[in-house]
Amino acid sequence: MRNEAKQSMGNENVTSWTEFLLVGLIHHRTPTVFFAIVLFMASIALMGNCLLLFLIQTNSTLHTPMYLFLSQLACMDMGQVLIVVPKMSVNFLTQRNTISLSGCVAQIFLTLTMGSSECFVLASMSYDRYVAICRPLQYSVLMRRKICLALTVGIWSSSVLLIMVIAFYVLFLPYCGSNVIDHFVCEFPALLKLSCADTSAFEKMVYIDNVIILLLPISVIVSSYVAILVQILSRRSTEGRQKALGTCLSHLCVVGIFYGASMLTYSTPVHSYSAERSMIYSVCITVVPPMLNPFIYSLRNRDVLAAARKLFLNCTSQK
Template sequence: MELWNTTLDNSFFLMGILQESKYPGLVCATITFFYLVAVISNGLLLLLIAVDKRLHVPMYFLLSQLSLMDLLFTTISSPKTFVDYLQGQNTISFVGCGFQMFLILTVGGAEDILLAFMSYDRYVAIQHPLNYMVFMRPKICWSMVATSWLLAFMSALVHTIYTMHFPFCGTRVISHLLCELPPVLKLACADTTKYQFMVYTMGASFLLIPLSAILLSYTLVLTAVFHMPSTQGRKKALLTCSSHLTVVGLYYGPLVFIYVLSSAYHSPQQDNIFSVFYTNITPALNPLIYSLRNKDVLGALKKLIGKL
């Protein structure tokens, strides 16, 4: 009990990319810039989808949920990084660390599953266009979103509680920008070998199963696209699919590198860089990838500007 109370009372020190950089001011400014881009672009995309009736279709409904998750994901870390830099500190309380870990696992896991559902949406749209609104009716769409959040919430809750129950009696320095599970677990003064293996197995399953579903869906989609008689229809389908696949690559790439590859193949410094990428840069780029290459979204934006 005494060890647990000591653990609970003390704070952690986040020694991430900001503290390790020779130019912390430039790094902080870059993170802040991408955060502002993410807030503005995702907020604008959510607004366009909400106000334009032409975008009230399943694909854009799921896209709005992706924008919401991106907005939450980047807000978990970026404001604290900015405030810590201005105040000249890099501490986080035990409770704050656990809460941040829970939020990261929840939002990240939900986005992971949602991207798989979005690939299914494209599969249905191209393979079964006549029955698209039947297979992707509102009840089904809401069920997809609810399933994404529920599975991620349950997984995050279990992992956060179990990780934070370990005693932390040694160094309090987390070699990471955030209170993510792997770097926090390294500080536990207890045998975590079995749990680390379980974290690796669950993390790999949580990432690779949806990723496999995405690759399978797009294999079927691309096969159908190349058999389309209409050149214009083929071009439009390829444009939409390529946007989604770009987003998938930007999101899954860093996560697979950190959570699936053995730690022998990457250093804490590399993990810090990739962490900034999927928590800051990817949420800023996702709405731009969809909007800049999508005539429907650009049309809705011009219509909104015209009204204003």
């Protein structure tokens, strides 16, 4: 279905699309296989993060700053999956691939808000681990409740404000070319490519946003983990060093996947934007980290495993 609205720009009448076609899955070489893989990973992500949230909320021993940030990360991961996968599933199963401009912008706003918040939360979690391992005597002061709440408010408010600018900009752009988006989700680089307006100034502003949202948090994460690794390697216990080193490296692997895909998607100039590559990057941003995070950040953690064991024993004893 094609729905058009007439807009006036200067002295020219421009036909601007108010509805788009998401045809990424249709044009994929093996759409059914791709859809099944994404749906499987999304199901694991939702179950893993739901279990993690339940354990954190019901076990008082997990009410610490680390698990406060971890519960926020779980909510963001679930948000990423629920914003993207249900719409993709409906489009694939019904073969109705339309999405309104407002729906497209809403999807962009929500996915980017969750993604940018996740960047800041990952930085906060790495700082929390740095304080816990490298400055344990000051942990109760540096990570007290007021500071954690201030960080939480700052994470969400800054993400909403930064992404709101992008969302409003793409909402009022004129789209006078094709209305076909060769993707299974709306992304603002794809909309910029369809616009007939000059977006060069906006692209420069996006680079500034990328510095704030991507480069600053990754700098905090790398600095924190370098300090942690130096501290770990100075310890005498070989077994403790290997375990801590494995945990740090697994954390950095997930962070690398998430940040790498985000940078490749949102730091690429519009003229070299590739929808085919972007679909792979989108999976690496919205599905892969949510699936891996519960295992890497929690199920390898003794406190979480103890809480899960206690929950299992309580359930079996009641039967």
